[in-house]
Amino acid sequence: MVHRLRFRLSLIVSSVLVPALSFAAACPAGSPRCIAVSIGTKNTIPEAAARAITFLAATITTVASVMFLIGAFMIVLSGAKEDYKQKGKDLMIGSLMGIAVVLGAYAIWRTVLYIIV
Numbered sequence: 001m002v003h004r005l006r007f008r009l010s011l012i013v014s015s016v017l018v019p020a021l022s023f024a025a026a027c028p029a030g031s032p033r034c035i036a037v038s039i040g041t042k043n044t045i046p047e048a049a050a051r052a053i054t055f056l057a058a059t060i061t062t063v064a065s066v067m068f069l070i071g072a073f074m075i076v077l078s079g080a081k082e083d084y085k086q087k088g089k090d091l092m093i094g095s096l097m098g099i100a101v102v103l104g105a106y107a108i109w110r111t112v113l114y115i116i117v
Helices: 002-026 045-077 082-116
Strands: none
Touching (some): 045 082
16 A cells, blocks of 8 residues: 555656756756746736735625624514614624725725825
8 A cells, every 4th residue: 555655656756746847957047949838827916915805805894794684684583682682783783894994994905006006
């Protein structure tokens, strides 16, 4: 079992890593005989930060919206229990404040990014 695993690992290393390393060593930058292959886009730090912040803002806004709906259901389904109504109201107010803070921070970030870039 261990012998098979070692064989497969050595096969992967010899078939993938060794040609890649030898190509990189044999082909200096700027050589006319080398072919440059792009395997993706080149992201800058501001672009990566903008994507991460956009993802976080969307995720937090979605979670806060779900919490708002849970608070609304708590109010609707509470019946005569005032403590559940109050908890639902507090949850709805808190989620609205969270959405406002996140979207305000996102708007400020986009404005700063627009001015810088």
